[in-house]
Amino acid sequence: MILQYIKNVYITFSDSGHQHPRVKTGSALAKAGLKKIVLKKVMSSLKRMPTLPPGTKPLDNQVAGHQNADGKIGCLQHDDGTILKPVQYPPKGQREVDFYQEVFGDQGSDDKAVLQLRDLVPKFHGILHSPKESDVRFMKLENLLEDMRHxxxxxxxxxxxxxxxxxxxxxxxxxxxxxxxxxxxxxxxxxxxxxxxxxxxxxxxxxxxxxxxxxxxxxxxxxxxxxxxxxxxxxxxxxxxxxxxxxxxxxxxxxxxxxxxxxxxxxxxxxxxxxxxxxxxxxxxxxxxxxxxxxxxxxxxxxxxxxxxxxxxxxxxxxxxxxxxxxxxxxxxxxxxxxxxxxxxxxxxxxxxxxxxxxxxxxxxxx
Ligand SMILES: Nc1ncnc2c1ncn2[C@@H]1O[C@H](COP(=O)(O)OP(=O)(O)OP(=O)(O)O)[C@@H](O)[C@H]1O
Ligand SMILES: [Mg+2]
The missing domain is CATH 3.30.470.160 (Inositol polyphosphate kinase)
Known part of the structure; x- marks a missing residue:
């Protein structure tokens, strides 16, 4: 599946979440014989990328914030219709986790204002750990774009x-x-x-x-x-x-x-x-x-x-x-x-x- 397509280089993702850079056939880049050099460069930057959890790919239609680049993972979309937002480095990442857990906590909060937030923010479905990198965690959230065609x-x-x-x-x-x-x-x-x-x-x-x-x-x-x-x-x-x-x-x-x-x-x-x-x-x-x-x-x-x-x-x-x-x-x-x-x-x-x-x-x- 083609997910990113920038200046004649696109990246395909296998089911296991591995990323494969490709150069568009017939592009000026390919014609100039630069294919190998470009792919080597892209591969080395991808090597630093943590492996994506199975059943996920970079979020289509993301308009701001951290994206998948330079060895960092951005928001992902899961086959089950949710999105996975990576927990950022401490303390900001944990602060967001604490917030969602407080709003969607099992027991519910005594504070009415906290409970009312459930209708104003994406639904929170818990924390997911990366299968490979123990320090990589994701917040599983409602995808606000679900069921939208365009x-x-x-x-x-x-x-x-x-x-x-x-x-x-x-x-x-x-x-x-x-x-x-x-x-x-x-x-x-x-x-x-x-x-x-x-x-x-x-x-x-x-x-x-x-x-x-x-x-x-x-x-x-x-x-x-x-x-x-x-x-x-x-x-x-x-x-x-x-x-x-x-x-x-x-x-x-x-x-x-x-x-x-x-x-x-x-x-x-x-x-x-x-x-x-x-x-x-x-x-x-x-x-x-x-x-x-x-x-x-x-x-x-x-x-x-x-x-x-x-x-x-x-x-x-x-x-x-x-x-x-x-x-x-x-x-x-x-x-x-x-x-x-x-x-x-x-x-x-x-x-x-x-x-x-x-x-x-x-x-x-x-x-
Ligand atoms: N629940 C969601 N449903 C659909 N798209 C989302 C959702 N949450 C975030 N996005 C997309 O991802 C982008 C970035 O999200 P967000 O602002 O939460 O991350 P960030 O700015 O990278 O995070 P942080 O500021 O915590 O480092 C948004 O602009 C939007 O395009
Ligand atoms: Mg943001």
Whole structure:
């Protein structure tokens, strides 16, 4: 199975989780006789990668965070429909494990706010140990993209401050420099993936795209792009997302148990839409963005071309009209709890960002 495909080098995974790099036949790389050298380089970097647990592969559609590279494992998807998130080095990894165990613990907590979190975060299914490396552990979590055919995914990091109370001056400076407008708006985009029903292509926007946004363009270029399918704004999806964000806000307004730093909200909706037979195609050209993203770094745009798959239905896809879509599936959940602390105070850092995010989505809706 081909899972990664970057600049003519792709990696296949066997059932046992072993990784095999291959160079695309007929590519310039192969023609130039560089195949052996490239494969040797890729192999040596793969050798440092821990073995993937059986029945898993790197998570499709991951938009931010640690990925499978440089000897490190990122999020994985399991054949059983869950995802496996590697437990990071201590203390941050264990902090996230403790958080999930507290929320989903067998006995249940006395704290109502803790129990209510079960509906706002991915379901937790326990800890899995790597069969080979004893120090590698995974959190088994609900995959929020399950059952979605063409997930559009957006990771929004919350808070004016994305460093915790124990961060060093160096860490504070680094985090603050990542996206200065966060101080004003209280959130930032970490990465996203969009889908075009017309062409069958997904497009990824990485941290470099997100960094170049400001407090205005994040709304109209960032969210505007994310919530559009071939140029048609999915207003019902935005309304649904706002409602779910308001549920999260309600929880934050009541709870006095935790403060969340550098935590995200993951927004997902299915770009799979019903195909109309009567309307003509809507233009997608105004939303072609590959050129302005990622500072020309082609590694950061990974496009999966599904056009072959839809070519048979090309007549139908020409008639596609996203505005006629049935209301797609939507998921809005809090994720990433490596910097969650028990603090018996209102989490005003998160609340500020959440209110601003809701306000900005209303602005987009009205535009
Ligand atoms: N439950 C989930 N379902 C689907 N996708 C997920 C889920 N959790 C995470 N992801 C994907 O993985 C990405 C990274 O997740 P997360 O933020 O939890 O990890 P991280 O940033 O690498 O972790 P950490 O900050 O703890 O080092 C998200 O942006 C999202 O694309
Ligand atoms: Mg993250």
């Amino acid at each position: 997930p559009c995914v957006l990771d929004i990091k919350m808070g004016r401050k994305t460093y915790d109370p124990y961060a060093s001056q160096e860490k504070i400076a680094m985090e603050t420099a990542k996206f200065p407008p966060a101080k004003k708006i209280g959130y930032q985009m970490s990465g996203m993936q969009t889908y075009s029903p017309g062409t069958g292509k997904i497009q990824k926007f990485d941290k470099y795209f997100c960094k170049d946004l400001d407090e205005e363009s994040i709304v109209f270029q960032g969210f505007g792009k994310f919530f559009s399918l071939d140029g048609v704004m999915q207003k019902e999806v935005i309304k649904d997302v706002i409602e779910r964000l308001e549920e999260i806000l309600k929880w934050f307004n009541k709870q006095r148990t935790y403060n969340f730093f550098a935590s995200s909200i993951l927004i997902v909706f299915d770009g799979d839409v019903s195909i109309s037979s009567s309307k003509t195609s809507s233009s997608s050209s105004d939303l072609k963005v590959a050129d302005d993203c990622c500072n020309g770094d082609t590694d950061s745009i990974i496009e999966n071309d599904y056009s072959e798959l839809i070519s048979k239905d090309s007549e139908d896809s020409k008639k596609f009209s996203p505005s006629e879509s049935v209301h797609p599936k939507v998921q809005v959940r809090m994720i990433d709890f490596a910097h969650v602390y028990r603090i018996p105070d209102e989490d005003d850092n998160y609340i500020f960002g959440l209110k601003h995010l809701i306000y900005d989505l209303h602005r987009l809706l009205k535009s």
